[in-house]
Every structure is written in C-alpha cells, then in structure tokens.
Amino acid sequence: MVKLQDILITKRRAIIQDWFERAAHQYPTDARKFLATEENRFANPIRASLLDGMNGLYDRLVAGETFETQDSCEFLDTVIRVRAVQDLTAAQAIGFIFFLKDAARAALAGEIRREGMLEELLTFESKIDNVALLAFNMFMQCREKIYDLKATELRNRTSRILERACRIWDAQERAPEER
Amino acid sequence: MSLEGLPKPENLHIDFEAPQTDWMETPTTFRSGTFSFPAAPKNIKYMGMANPREWSPTEEDWKLPDNWRQIILDGLKERLEKFRSFRLFMDICVRCGACADKCHFFLGGGDPKNMPVLRAELLRSVYRKDYTLAGKILGRMVGARDLDLKVLKEWFYYFYQCTECRRCSLYCPYGIDTAEITMIGRELLNLVGLNINWVQEPVANCFRTGNHLGIPPHGLIDMWEFCVDDIENVTGIRVDLPVNRKGAEILMVTPSGDYFADPGTYTFMGYLMLFHELGLDYTWSTYASEGGNFGLFTSHETIKRLNAKIYAEAKRLGVKWILGGECGHMWRVIHQYMDTMNGPADFLEVPKSPFTGTVFENARSSKMVHITEFTSDLIKHGKLNLDPSRNDKVIATYHDSCNTARAAGLLDEPRYVIKAVCNNFYEMPENTIREETFCCGGGAGLGNDENIEMRMRGGFPRANAVNYVRDEHGVNRLLCMCAIDRATLTALMHYWAPDVEVGGIHELVANALIMKGEDERKTDLRGEPLPGMEDMEEEEDV
Numbered sequence: 001m002v003k004l005q006d007i008l009i010t011k012r013r014a015i016i017q018d019w020f021e022r023a024a025h026q027y028p029t030d031a032r033k034f035l036a037t038e039e040n041r042f043a044n045p046i047r048a049s050l051l052d053g054m055n056g057l058y059d060r061l062v063a064g065e066t067f068e069t070q071d072s073c074e075f076l077d078t079v080i081r082v083r084a085v086q087d088l089t090a091a092q093a094i095g096f097i098f099f100l101k102d103a104a105r106a107a108l109a110g111e112i113r114r115e116g117m118l119e120e121l122l123t124f125e126s127k128i129d130n131v132a133l134l135a136f137n138m139f140m141q142c143r144e145k146i147y148d149l150k151a152t153e154l155r156n157r158t159s160r161i162l163e164r165a166c167r168i169w170d171a172q173e174r175a176p177e178e179r
Numbered sequence: 180m181s182l183e184g185l186p187k188p189e190n191l192h193i194d195f196e197a198p199q200t201d202w203m204e205t206p207t208t209f210r211s212g213t214f215s216f217p218a219a220p221k222n223i224k225y226m227g228m229a230n231p232r233e234w235s236p237t238e239e240d241w242k243l244p245d246n247w248r249q250i251i252l253d254g255l256k257e258r259l260e261k262f263r264s265f266r267l268f269m270d271i272c273v274r275c276g277a278c279a280d281k282c283h284f285f286l287g288g289g290d291p292k293n294m295p296v297l298r299a300e301l302l303r304s305v306y307r308k309d310y311t312l313a314g315k316i317l318g319r320m321v322g323a324r325d326l327d328l329k330v331l332k333e334w335f336y337y338f339y340q341c342t343e344c345r346r347c348s349l350y351c352p353y354g355i356d357t358a359e360i361t362m363i364g365r366e367l368l369n370l371v372g373l374n375i376n377w378v379q380e381p382v383a384n385c386f387r388t389g390n391h392l393g394i395p396p397h398g399l400i401d402m403w404e405f406c407v408d409d410i411e412n413v414t415g416i417r418v419d420l421p422v423n424r425k426g427a428e429i430l431m432v433t434p435s436g437d438y439f440a441d442p443g444t445y446t447f448m449g450y451l452m453l454f455h456e457l458g459l460d461y462t463w464s465t466y467a468s469e470g471g472n473f474g475l476f477t478s479h480e481t482i483k484r485l486n487a488k489i490y491a492e493a494k495r496l497g498v499k500w501i502l503g504g505e506c507g508h509m510w511r512v513i514h515q516y517m518d519t520m521n522g523p524a525d526f527l528e529v530p531k532s533p534f535t536g537t538v539f540e541n542a543r544s545s546k547m548v549h550i551t552e553f554t555s556d557l558i559k560h561g562k563l564n565l566d567p568s569r570n571d572k573v574i575a576t577y578h579d580s581c582n583t584a585r586a587a588g589l590l591d592e593p594r595y596v597i598k599a600v601c602n603n604f605y606e607m608p609e610n611t612i613r614e615e616t617f618c619c620g621g622g623a624g625l626g627n628d629e630n631i632e633m634r635m636r637g638g639f640p641r642a643n644a645v646n647y648v649r650d651e652h653g654v655n656r657l658l659c660m661c662a663i664d665r666a667t668l669t670a671l672m673h674y675w676a677p678d679v680e681v682g683g684i685h686e687l688v689a690n691a692l693i694m695k696g697e698d699e700r701k702t703d704l705r706g707e708p709l710p711g712m713e714d715m716e717e718e719e720d721v
Contacts, residue, residue, distance in 0.1 A: 027289040028199070028205070028289065028290065028291050029199050029291075030202065030291035030294070030297075031285070031289040031290070031291050034279070034280050035289065038280060040610065041643070042608045042610050042611050042640070042643060042644055042647070043280070043286075043610055044280070044286065045286060045287065045639055045640050045643040046286065046287070046289060046639075048643070049643075078643075078646075081674070081675065082287070082636075082639060085212075085287075085288075085632045085633075085635040085636050085639075086287075086288055086289065086636060087208075087210065087213075087288065087289075087290065102187070105187075142674075145673070145674055146212070146631055146632060146635070146674070149628075149631055149670050149673055149674060150628040150629075150631050152670075152673070153628040153631070153666075153670055154628055156440055156441070156666070156669065161392070161394070161402065161439060161440075163405075164401065164402055164405050
C-alpha cells in the first residue's frame with residue numbers, strides 16, 4: 001500500500017513550488033515576479049528565508065518528526081523574523097504555514113481518495129497546525145524584541161553622556177560625607 | 180468522511196493577499212514603526228526654515244500652508260533650472276528595471292514603491308504632468324499625475340524611507356543617482372515644513388553648538404577626558420588631549436557618535452592612542468566638533484551651512500591640513516561637496532604625512548584625509564608597532580559603509596588596516612560588499628527608534644550576509660567605519676544575529692598598538708580580558 005509519506009517525497013518539488021507561489025501572493029504584484037525568479041540568496045533574501053523555512057518544515061514533516069518545542073522549528077527562525085517586521089498582520093505573517101495544507105491537498109487529492117489516506121492526511125495537517133502555533137510564539141518573541149530594541153536604543157545612543165552624568169551625580173552625592 | 184467534506188484551509192476568513200493594485204492606486208498607510216516622527220517646531224525655527232508647527236503623519240490635517248502646492252511646484256521649477264543633473268534624471272530614465280531589485284528596503288520588505296525606479300517615479304510623475312508635452316496631453320497614460328495631498332503624503336513616506344545609500348545608482352546604465360532625487364524630494368518637502376525630527380534636531384544642534392547632541396565646549400572636553408581616563412586604566416598611559424590648539428599641524432574632525440556612545444567611544448580612544456603614540460602635532464576642536472552633516476538629508480543649503488565650520492576652524496587655528504575620522508556620510512560631503520560649497524581651501528597645504536612623507540594627492544583640493552588612508556600609509560611604511568594577536572578573540576568581517584565605499588571609493592584602505600591588526604578576517608559574499616555593499620538600513624536620518632521596523636526590514640539583506648559568515652566562519656565582530664553604522668548595526672545585530680558585536684576599525688588598531696612605556700595589557704578597550712589573560716582577570720577579582 002502506498003503511504004502518504006512516499007507520495008510526499010515523490011511530489012516534494014511540485015508541492016513546495018506551489019506552496020511558495022501561494023506565499024508569494026502575500027506580496028504586491030510588482031514584487032512577486034522578482035521573489036519568484038532571483039535565486040541568489042544574498043540578492044533575494046526574502047525568497048531564501050521563505051524557502052529555507054519551507055524546505056526545513058517539509059522535510060521534517062515527511063521524516064515524521066513531531067514538533068513539540070520551539071527548538072524543533074529553528075529552520076523557521078529567519079522567515080518568522082523577517083515577517084515580523086514586514087507589512088503583514090500577525091495572521092498573515094504566520095498564515096503562510098497553513099498554505100502547505102492547500103498545496104498538499106491540491107497535489108494529493110487523487111491519491112488520497114484512491115488510497116484512502118484521509119487519516120494520514122489529517123495527522124499530517126495536525127502537525128502543521130502545531131508548527132503554526134510554535135511559529136506564533138516565535139513571532140511574538142520577535143515583536144517583543146522590537147519593543148525591547150526601541151528602549152535600549154534610546155539609552156545606548158547617549159550612553160557615555162549618561163554614564164558621565166551619573167558619575168558626576170554620584171560624586172556630588174558622596175561629597176558631603178567625604179567632607 | 181471524505182476529503183471534499185473537510186473545511187478548506189483557504190476558507191479561513193483572513194485576507195491573506197496583498198493589494199494587487201497599480202502603484203499609483205495603492206494608498207500609503209502610516210503604520211507605527213515604519214515612519215519617522217516630524218520635526219519639533221523649535222528645530223525648524225532655529226534654522227529659519229518653513230512652517231514650524233506640531234503635526235502628525237497619522238492625522239488627516241498636516242497643517243500645511245494654503246498654497247503648499249504652488250510652493251512645491253515653484254520649488255521644483257527652481258531646482259530643475261539650477262541642477263542640470265536633476266533635470267536629466269527626470270528625463271532619461273527608460274524604466275529598464277536594472278535598479279528595481281537593488282534597494283535594501285525593497286529586498287527586505289517587498290514594497291514595490293521602494294524599488295528605486297518607482298521611488299523616483301513618485302516625483303517624476305508630477306514632473307511629467309507639468310513639464311512634458313506628452314504628460315500635459317495624455318496624463319495617466321504616460322505616467323503623469325497631478326500633485327495632490329495624497330501624492331504629497333506618499334512623498335513624505337517614501338522619501339523618508341530612502342537612506343540615500345546609492346546602491347541603485349551603481350546598476351543604472353544611465354548613471355541616474357536616485358539618492359539625488361531623494362535629496363531634491365526632501366528639499367521640496369522642507370519647503371512646506373515636512374521634515375523629521377531625527378534629522379532636524381541634529382541639524383539645529385549642530386548649527387548652534389557644532390555637534391549633533393548640542394553639547395557645549397566644556398561638556399565635550401569633559402567627555403573626551405573621560406575617554407583619556409579609560410585609556411589610562413587599560414594602558415597606564417595618560418594620552419595627550421590637545422583641544423583648540425592654535426598652530427597645530429593637523430585639525431582632527433570626527434563624528435560626534437564617536438564620543439557620545441559605545442561602541443563609537445572605543446574608536447575615539449583608538450584615535451587618541453594612535454596620535455599620542457605617534458606624537459602627532461594635531462588638535463581637536465570644540466567648534467568643528469562634528470564630522471557628520473545631517474544637512475545632506477535636508478537640503479543643499481543646509482549642507483553648506485553646517486559644513487562651513489570645518490574650513491573656518493582650520494583657518495582660525497592655522498593648521499596645515501585636516502584629518503577626518505571614521506564616518507560615512509561625512510565623507511560624501513567632504514569628498515563631493517565641501518570643496519565647491521565652502522572652498523577653495525587655498526589657505527591650507529596639500530596633506531602630507533609627517534611620518535612617511537606621503538602626499539595625499541587625492542586630497543590635493545579638499546585638504547582633508549580619511550583616517551584609514553592615514554593609518555594604512557603608516558602601516559605600509561612600518562611606522563606602527565603592532566601585535567594583532569591581542570585581537571585574536573575577534574573574528575571579524577567588514578561592512579563597507581555606503582558613503583565611504585560608493586561615494587568616496589575607500590575600499591582597500593580599511594581592509595589593509597584590519598588585516599594588519601586582526602588575524603581573523605572573513606569577507607561577506609561578493610555581491611554584498613565593496614561597491615555593492617548593503618546599507619545598514621538606518622542612514623540618511625532614519626536610524627531613529629520609532630522607525631525601528633523599517634530599519635530591521637532595510638537591514639535584512641546586510642544581516643543575511645552577516646549571518647552567512649557567522650555560520651561559515653564563526654564571525655563575532657562586524658566592523659565598519661561610520662558612526663551611524665555603529666549605532667544602527669548594533670540594533671540590527673541584536674535582532675538578526677545577537678552573537679555578533681559591532682565595532683570600529685581604530686578600536687582594533689589601538690588594541691594591537693604596542694605603545695612605548697605601556698603597562699602589560701590585560702584587557703582590550705572594552706574591558707574584556709585579552710587572549711591568555713582570562714585567569715589574571717579572575718585572580719584580580721578574587
């Protein structure tokens with residue numbers, strides 16, 4: 001009997017391609033063509049980060065990995081980091097993960113019906129849901145980091161002046177006792 | 180249960196798609212974190228510039244003068260007549276798209292209006308409407324449009340979303356400099372009081388007291404002495420601090436970011452130690468106490484007003500030539516504007532190193548030399564006693580600052596110096612360095628905290644390349660020679676690569692510099708134990 005895993009391996013390239021195209025639709029029309037065509041990872045870092053995340057997730061799903069901790073989703077780090085600062089809502093930023101379900105169903109519909117693999121598909125999809133939840137944690141951490149950066153920036157920009165001012169202030173505070 | 184019976188993921192009621200409208204039809208949204216706050220009225224007033232008032236980009240009413248449209252159109256006409264390059268840039272673009280995928284904001288965010296061609300088109304569309312026959316007759320069909328409030332707001336959003344890094348201009352077959360279009364765009368916006376505080380405040384401060392934070396002379400000297408104390412703690416040597424000294428051979432000017440905040444301060448200490456060790460006949464100035472020039476992000480007139488102090492101070496102190504510190508945009512001003520705006524500096528001499536006799540021919544006219552030109556020449560002639568192993572904990576890569584690389588061609592000097600003082604150096608990928616370097620995402624006055632998301636987007640292509648060398652070679656220090664970089668890349672690394680620190684070149688020079696009569700060095704300038712000195716530190720702690 002054909003297993004879902006085997007079909008996922010065979011159709012890997014097509015499914016990831018479809019998944020990527022669905023995610024690329026989240027960017028404006030004028031940007032989409034570039035995202036899809038420029039393959040140099042330094043010239044097109046959004047594409048590279050998306051594909052790193054997608055390939056990473058797909059291969060681990062196919063390998064039957066379970067996703068219980070955030071560390072198990074490290075391959076999503078860069079793509080979530082990028083999407084946390086782009087013009088996307090939280091739902092849109094994480095939403096691309098769910099597009100894998102669409103891409104997989106579109107590619108596997110025939111086989112699933114023929115081979116009766118609905119249960120396997122549901123297990124596969126539940127894992128995707130799990131990853132999406134973990135990705136939401138990652139997204140929130142990025143947002144918190146952004147607010148943290150705002151605060152530290154303000155302090156760092158004038159660190160020397162503040163340090164100097166504090167030293168002077170400390171000296172003044174101590175001065176009466178020393179006298 | 181069947182496959183058809185399952186709810187489809189796409190039935191989730193979320194609008195996942197981006198707006199698929201033409202750029203002219205796509206409205207500008209001022210989302211928190213992606214724009215800079217307006218200039219405070221006092222800072223506009225101080226410079227005698229237009230329309231000082233309290234306003235907010237997120238409010239409907241921007242409190243513009245009634246005749247704002249006419250002011251802008253008159254301003255456009257004046258600049259088309261004054262700057263031939265600007266007129267050319269308006270006319271000759273064939274929209275070939277060579278620049279389209281070169282802007283770091285586009286590469287990190289995906290907003291098409293950050294494609295340089297479209298950013299320029301924001302202005303060009305208005306130009307076309309009033310200045311070309313086709314535009315007058317055919318309007319939208321040939322990409323022409325009227326200047327209305329919607330367009331003006333779009334200008335404000337996108338012209339303050341360009342860091343004037345000029346990466347796009349490198350790829351333009353016609354040599355169109357989109358940064359110059361942004362500069363004119365900002366000049367026009369300034370005519371009706373549309374400026375950002377992170378530009379205007381340093382401008383006003385600099386005009387008043389000579390530096391971006393508006394620190395008066397006694398405050399500056401106090402801060403510089405603070406660095407002298409720190410150097411003494413590390414080396415046991417109390418270095419000279421010549422200030423406002425008439426008759427010195429050289430005037431040293433550096434960006435104030437070098438002494439206001441870490442990690443710039445370590446670079447500043449590096450200069451002090453180098454000059455002391457050499458016995459250089461030089462002086463700092465409390466008047467020309469800022470190399471940076473935020474006039475570059477405001478208007479040509481403001482560049483000139485702020486830059487004037489450098490030659491004026493050189494003349495007053497009677498120096499022979501000027502040395503400049505590790506700054507980025509400062510070098511665009513010095514290299515490309517200073518001589519014609521405030522020169523000729525015929526009262527100065529052609530810079531010549533007092534230690535090697537090298538004449539800096541490239542600075543024959545401007546009379547101002549970059550510190551890495553000066554130091555690389557010293558190293559080349561064996562004038563410095565260096566121990567690069569003191570920097571062995573540093574695994575470095577080098578970020579070419581946009582302005583020093585693309586505007587001033589300083590590509591090899593910094594690398595020569597770094598390799599002489601640091602044993603571990605790895606280049607980032609070829610298409611992200613030298614002339615093709617990616618911006619830090621915070622230049623041209625955009626390095627403020629309210630704009631942080633846009634900065635993280637814009638800095639992503641740079642961070643992506645840093646991550647590569649970090650993963651491949653274990654890089655832990657991102658070197659640069661620009662005060663804005665040192666501030667903005669620090670935040671960028673905190674977000675993208677928390678284990679990579681940022682620092683200047685002369686910090687490493689000073690760590691490696693063996694000074695006459697120094698105590699045995701136990702720490703670097705950051706107070707971190709030198710390689711092999713970790714145990715001694717612990718013993719002292721006990």
